[in-house]
Amino acid sequence: MHFLTIKKLARSAAGCGVLAWAAASWAQALPPAVEGALQRAEIPAAGVGIYVREVSAGAALLELNAATAFSPASVMKLVTTDAALELLGPTYAWKTRAYAAGPQRGDVLQGDLVIQGGGDPKLVLENFWLFLRRIRAQGIREISGNLVLDRSAFADNGPQDAAAFDGEPGKPYNVGPDALLLNYKTLGVRFSPDAGSATVRVAVDLPFAGFRVAAPALSNGSCGNWQDKLGAEFGADGIVFSGTFPAACGDKTWYLNPYRISHAQFFGKMFRQLWQELGGAFRGEVVDGRVPDGARLIAEWASPALPEIIRDINKFSNNVMARQVLLSLAPEQPALPASTGRGAEAVKAWLAGKGIDAPELVIENGSGLSRSERISARTLGRMLVAAYHSPTMPEFIGSLPLVGLDGTMRKRLQAENVAGHAHIKTGSLEQVRSIAGYVLAASGRRYVVVCLINDRNAAKAREAQDALLQWIYQAG
Numbered sequence: 001m002h003f004l005t006i007k008k009l010a011r012s013a014a015g016c017g018v019l020a021w022a023a024a025s026w027a028q029a030l031p032p033a034v035e036g037a038l039q040r041a042e043i044p045a046a047g048v049g050i051y052v053r054e055v056s057a058g059a060a061l062l063e064l065n066a067a068t069a070f071s072p073a074s075v076m077k078l079v080t081t082d083a084a085l086e087l088l089g090p091t092y093a094w095k096t097r098a099y100a101a102g103p104q105r106g107d108v109l110q111g112d113l114v115i116q117g118g119g120d121p122k123l124v125l126e127n128f129w130l131f132l133r134r135i136r137a138q139g140i141r142e143i144s145g146n147l148v149l150d151r152s153a154f155a156d157n158g159p160q161d162a163a164a165f166d167g168e169p170g171k172p173y174n175v176g177p178d179a180l181l182l183n184y185k186t187l188g189v190r191f192s193p194d195a196g197s198a199t200v201r202v203a204v205d206l207p208f209a210g211f212r213v214a215a216p217a218l219s220n221g222s223c224g225n226w227q228d229k230l231g232a233e234f235g236a237d238g239i240v241f242s243g244t245f246p247a248a249c250g251d252k253t254w255y256l257n258p259y260r261i262s263h264a265q266f267f268g269k270m271f272r273q274l275w276q277e278l279g280g281a282f283r284g285e286v287v288d289g290r291v292p293d294g295a296r297l298i299a300e301w302a303s304p305a306l307p308e309i310i311r312d313i314n315k316f317s318n319n320v321m322a323r324q325v326l327l328s329l330a331p332e333q334p335a336l337p338a339s340t341g342r343g344a345e346a347v348k349a350w351l352a353g354k355g356i357d358a359p360e361l362v363i364e365n366g367s368g369l370s371r372s373e374r375i376s377a378r379t380l381g382r383m384l385v386a387a388y389h390s391p392t393m394p395e396f397i398g399s400l401p402l403v404g405l406d407g408t409m410r411k412r413l414q415a416e417n418v419a420g421h422a423h424i425k426t427g428s429l430e431q432v433r434s435i436a437g438y439v440l441a442a443s444g445r446r447y448v449v450v451c452l453i454n455d456r457n458a459a460k461a462r463e464a465q466d467a468l469l470q471w472i473y474q475a476g
Contacts (some may be wrong), residue, residue: 073427441476
């Protein structure tokens with residue numbers, strides 16, 4: 001059975017005895033299961049934007065407030081990553097380069113080691129270790145000068161206020177972008193209670209020179225909100241846990257943004273430790289600068305190709321990676337330092353080139369971790385239709401969470417027919433819940449779906465959004 005048109009939907013709903021909801025006047029009929037769930041959640045019509053369309057059909061098959069601008073939360077990442085695939089290409093990779101600024105005498109570099117960042121979103125610990133191995137393979141053991149960090153590919157390398165968004169500076173999602181982003185600027189701290197000694201063993205999962213961690217006291221009682229009980233106090237040289245850790249928790253890992261340390265300091269501390277572990281010697285300073293004239297290239301590291309990067313962004317909703325990608329879309333990059341504004345302009349021009357007029361679109365950072373970003377369900381839906389007909393369609397769809405199986409959708413709709421038949425990106429902020437992506441219906445037809453909910457009761461929207469996905473699978 002083909003999807004019902006809006007008028008047919010209205011007649012069908014009336015025939016089923018769907019009652020008007022007193023809390024809101026619904027301009028268009030919705031599937032009864034969806035409307036009922038929204039009613040139970042007390043989410044009014046004005047707070048919901050919906051767009052459903054078969055990928056090969058000419059007109060939308062279901063729309064509600066489709067032209068209204070909504071806060072999208074993390075589904076904004078779909079715009080950033082789709083634009084990146086088409087503007088940068090599916091083979092695009094970021095480069096991190098090392099230069100020697102001085103002669104090499106034996107195994108001593110008599111001058112500075114300069115590391116130039118290109119904005120790699122995935123320069124994780126393992127990759128950085130391999131990159132340093134390449135430098136060591138050039139016969140360099142000792143660096144007599146400084147470690148110079150060239151972070152000039154991005155325009156703003158100044159201090160970043162990690163508390164600006166929600167007052168939670170220690171959360172990894174509040175890490176800001178940087179041309180030399182290293183390991184997402186995130187630490188994993190492991191807590192292991194030792195009942196025998198009545199203590200808590202604490203270990204940091206990164207080799208981090210000069211970084212100390214003071215363990216919490218061991219306590220009894222339920223695990224509960226164990227992170228709140230730790231009393232974490234961040235400093236420039238470590239973390240002090242002045243609270244307690246319940247023995248009932250067992251082993252736990254907490255991922256943190258050491259926000260008292262800048263990107264450059266984080267990079268420098270990790271470099272010192274790993275360089276020493278690799279048998280190297282370095283007693284200089286870590287400073288910002290540029291690659292000087294005459295410096296010679298001695299090592300290069302390429303990131304994974306763009307499809308792997310966007311898979312991490314969309315499957316696991318990685319905010320700082322999305323911000324790195326938006327910066328890389330700046331049209332002058334790398335000739336001029338990239339800026340978020342130029343990246344946003346590139347995205348808008350790209351959409352306009354597809355014939356998608358989006359006057360309501362507001363891009364602040366491209367990740368959705370924003371109170372000012374806006375997009376309509378129709379704009380996002382039309383972009384998803386265009387993406388389906390793009391040469392990069394397989395890479396793009398493959399980056400989205402598979403319902404009931406992986407990513408941010410792995411625990412949803414596991415017992416329903418739609419499980420394994422929809423690729424859906426989720427988004428959530430306070431008073432925002434969003435889904436967007438593709439559903440392969442039982443009929444074999446594929447549909448684009450966008451549902452953006454902005455309301456004080458948005459946290460209760462999951463039932464309605466899941467019902468919409470299941471309805472598309474069954475009725476489409």
